[in-house]
Amino acid sequence: MNYAVLYNVFLCWMVALVSLAATRALLQRPRATLGLQALALCWNFAALLWFMAGLRLLAYFAFLLTKEATFMALDRAMFYAGELFLGGQIVSIILFAVDSTWRNRYANVVFTLIGVVSAMAFLIMLFVGGLDDYLETSWGSEHVLPQNAFYAFLPAYLLSLFTVICVIIKGFWERWRRGAVPGDVALPAALGLLLYGVAGIFDVRGSWGGWQLLLIRVSYLIAALVTFWVARPEDGSIRVVRSLEEP
DSSP: OOOTHHHHHHHHHHHHHHHHHHHHHHHTSTTOOHHHHHHHHHHHHHHHHHHHHHHHHHHHHHHHHHOOHHHHHHHHHHHHHHHHHHHHHHHHHHHHHHHHHHOOHHHHHHHHHHHHHHHHHHHHHHHHHOOOEEEEETTEEEEEOOHHHHHHHHHHHHHHHHHHHHHHHHHHHHHHHHOOOTTOOHHHHHHHHHHHHHHHHHHHHTOOOSTHHHHHHHHHHHHHHHHHHHHSOSHHHHHHHHHHHOO
C-alpha cells in the first residue's frame, strides 16, 4: 500500500493552518482598509478550501484501503464544496487588489462584479455539466474541470492576476519614489498571491496528478507564509521595545 497520498493531505492542512493564521493576523491589524479586509477574507476562503481538499484526499485514501464506493461519492461532494470556496477566494483577491491599487469605490464595485459574474458562471457550469475526467496516482487524485466551466473561470482568474500585478507595479513604483513604507502589507501579499495564482491555474485545470501536486501545494504554503509574516500585528514587538526602554 502506497501512503504517499498522506503527504499530500499533510501539505493541504498545513496550507489551511497557515492561511487561517494569516487571516487572524490581518484582522488584528489596526485600521485595516477594505483591501486588507478582503485579503483576510481571501485567506479565510483558502483555509476552508485546503481543509476540504485534505478531507477529500483522505476519502480517496480510504477508498484505496476499502474499495468502498461511498468514499468516492464523498470525494466528489467535497471537491464541489472546495470549488465554492475557490469562487469566494478569487472574488476576494480582486477586491483586495483593486482597492489597494486605486482606492476607488466605483472601481471596487465594477471589477468585483465582473469577478462575481465569472465565478457564478463557473460554478453553475461545473454543477450542471459535471466533471470531465479523474486522475489517480499514488500521490493523490485530481478532478479535471469541464472545458466550458474552465473557460467561464478564466475571466475572473485573469482579472485577479491583472489586478494583483497592478498592486505589485504600484508597490515597487512607490518604493522607488519614496522608499519602503513601514508596515506595508499590500506589496508582499500581492507577490504571495501571484505565486498562489500561477500555481493555482495548474491545479484548477487538473493538469498534474503525480508528485507535481506536492510542488503546487508547497507553492500555496509559501504564499500563505509570506502573507502571515508581513501581516503579524506590530504592537506585540512595540510593547517589547517600550518595556526595554522603560526604567
